[in-house]
Amino acid sequence: MNYSTLIFDETKINELQTKIKTEIITMTTIAKSGHPGSSISSMNIFLAAFLVSMKEQNIITPEDALLIKNNPFTDRFIISHGHTSPAWYSMLGNLGLLQDYDYLTTLRVIGSKYTGHLEQNTPFVDWSTGSLGQGLSAATAKAFYLKNNDSNRKVFAFMGDGEQAKGQIGEARRFINKFNLTNLISIIDYNGIQINGEIEDIMPSNIADDWKSAGFKVLDVNATDWLDLVKAITYAYHDNNSNYLLLVKTVSGEGVSFMENNNKYVSGVLSNIESQKAFSEIGATMELSDLDKQRIEKKQIATARSHWPTWREFYHKQEWEKETEFYNVNDIVPRRQGYGDSIKSMLKENDAKLFIVDCDLAPAFTISDLSSSNNFIQSGIQEHHAVTFSGSLSREDLTVFISSFGRFILAEPYNQHLLNALNKTNLKTFFSHVGFAGEDGPTHHFTSFISLIRSIPDSHLLIPADANQVKHIVRYVANNKGNYFISLGRVPTKILSDTQGNPLFGEKYIFQEGTTDVLKEGKDGTIVTYGSLTNRAIEAADKMKDLNFDIGVVSVSSPYKINDDFWEKTSSKKVVIYEEHDVETGLGNILSLELQKRGYTYSLMGVKGIYPSGFYDDILDMSGLSVNNLVENIKMVITNNV
Incomplete structure (x- = not known):
């Protein structure tokens, strides 16, 4: 297969589109679960963007494409509306990029790598998705990373139109504009239909105006015009001076008369009889009974495997030096100051690997003087975006810290932390204002943080006793993989001493997680x-x-x-x-x-x-x-x- 010639061969593209559409209907029907209508409307977008990306990266064959796995400086793909996974699986399979066609028979089977929503075990998927509205934020991190490393590669952020009502997308748009992430191409599948009906009836919004007001150029494209779609994506790919949204007009269930613009099939599957009718309309044949039998057989095999490795990961263990400067016994020092002072000393050691994300509270964490640093990322009062962005960035072989008040950075973006956990991020979240927040009152008191963080899978919570112990813990979490949450409190505390009158958590102390x-x-x-x-x-x-x-x-x-x-x-x-x-x-x-x-x-x-x-x-x-x-x-x- 030659990608460079395939993209301009409309006959072969038409054949490929029919094959993908057939497989979308097949796998969702056999699974008796899935989103066939949405998957069909997104398939042309996925196929066109992927082939443009391969062409622009001079990737000609499937063998060439799979070689980029361990190279961080390649185009990235984030599919925010992850429920369209059947379209992605079928596209990869028919482009020679999967080792098997088990997606036809094991979609949504427990233990199968072909999950209901896209996860990072899937080739060319850089973020597990499913919680709508978060994908664009994850994509901004990839774009930020590539731009910060002077790479000319691009990031594609695919979204549905229904999720445009989510506030986090507005947060991400502002962030893209502020940091001039022109290497990020945003693409919306604009089919006008969601689960409960037409978008304009459920929650009216002017998507184009929303994006234009955030500084984006909006290209209106019709997904059924293949060459026009390829042309628009290529145009946005080559313009490095503007932020682009491609608003791609599609039809949910396109090509199947009873599925088109029918919200029943946004998340409802076809019966076997309906599937055969659909195959007849699109000029395809598929025998489902044999595949049904295979699904039963393969389910037993898939169930034995509870986890599949991620497509690619760029984490390497960091080696930050031990802290050497400490506060004096009986000094009254906010633990937040220990955090700020540690960051500043770490930046002197290795400013290429450490990034600090702030949510408009730099003075509270004594890091205001870092605001002009290239390592300081001011995200504003946008904690939902900030947590997803920071988590996504932390998978790029970087040490990433984020800080804010407890309720703002933990309780509000709780679901974002859950998605970070699913994506096995390495984010270090520092928070103050836990327990009682004094004069700030009940909207800032946070007396349930231990139980809340404990419910986030694979999370670590550390609560230092004074600012010296904070310094040790900052280095500890920077050197260790995983999501760490560090409580810094609001109230200043006295530096503790040992029995000899020396700092209890001084130079000789070694922090060990779990030790009392x-x-x-x-x-x-x-x-x-x-x-x-x-x-x-x-x-x-x-x-x-x-x-x-x-x-x-x-x-x-x-x-x-x-x-x-x-x-x-x-x-x-x-x-x-x-x-x-x-x-x-x-x-x-x-x-x-x-x-x-x-x-x-x-x-x-x-x-x-x-x-x-x-x-x-x-x-x-x-x-x-x-x-x-x-x-x-x-x-x-x-x-x-x-």
Whole structure:
């Protein structure tokens, strides 16, 4: 197969279109699930863009195309409306780019690599999609990366028209315009139909005007005119001075009379009888009964495989040096400052590999002086876009940090973090304003972050006790793969000391995820805490000493990974878990069952309900989390009066 001649051979293209359309109907009918109408309307767009890309990259054969797998500086494809996967699978199969045709019989089978929505195990797919509205943001990261590396390669962002109602697409458009990402070609399948009916009836919008107002040139194209479609894509490909949207007019279910513009088939499949009628109309033949039998046989094989490797990944383990500068004992330092200072020292070491994404809160994280740096990416108050962009960028062999307030960067874009997890990103999310946010009040208090992050697959949560430990943790997460969430709090904390009066988390300290840190030794009982409350826990232990009780304090910086040393460091078996978190879903919830099994006497101190704005200590007093409240709880535990 020769891609360079195929693209201009309309006879062969017509044959290929019929074959793809036939296979879309076949695989969705056999699966009894899928989106045949949408897949048919997108197939010409996919085929034209892919062949233009191959032509412009001088890729002639399937063998040549598959060689680009390990090269990051090639054209990229993001299919935001991932439910059109049948069209992509069939296109790849008929262009000689798949090792099998199992997509016909294993579409949407559990364990099959031919999933209902496109995932990164599929060749030429650079982002797993399905949650509409996020694909354009993921594509901006690929375009940013290529442009930052002076590559002339392009990124294609394919979208449906229904998802244009999503606010995140507006965020991404503004970002594209701001950073002049003219290497990104946005293409919308404009068929005017979505699941519940016509777009104009469901949520009217003027798509062209929305994009024009964001600085885009809009090209109106008809998908049924093959050469015109190829010409428009090629034109946008070669213009490096403008941002383009191709608004491609298509017909849902085009070529099959009863499917055309019928919202029933946007997400509804054909019966076997309807399929045969459709095949007759498009001039194709396909026997479904044999394929039905094959699906049953191949389902057993596919089910045995629960995960397929990604198409390509460019991550390499970073090797950042150990931190060497630390704050002095008893200094009052916001943990956010530890974050900012660490970033600045890291940029001096290797500014080519580190990028910092901000959401209009640079002063809060002491990084305002980085705003003129090429490594600083100001995304504005657009957290949904920022999280997807940052996650996508983190898969490009870079260290990527993002920072904002807890509710803004965690609760609002929760689904974006879930999609990052699916895409196995390596994002490091730093957040403040967890627990009580003081005078900022209940819209900023965030007392459920432990449980929320815990529900994100494969996530790591780290909660440093002071700004020195922050410095160690910043380097640690930069050197390790995966999605890390680091809580920095709002309240400044005192730099902790060891028994010799040196910084507890100084130069000799080595952070190990899962290790419990002893802040104060004690044999009569132990306060288990983390983050902003560590200083108050130590204060309570000191008060207990005046009452002739020897109380220890330990900090759990890794609540999802608690090593066995925790039990050694709480061997008195009398414990108060003291946290600025919802009492039913925080650290106490994680530890309670094991505490019971091991015969501990314990008390859980945490947040119950919603609290107003006010000074931090006043809110602690109102919520029953003051130092005096803690002292009383310790007394009850060590006297077995719980």
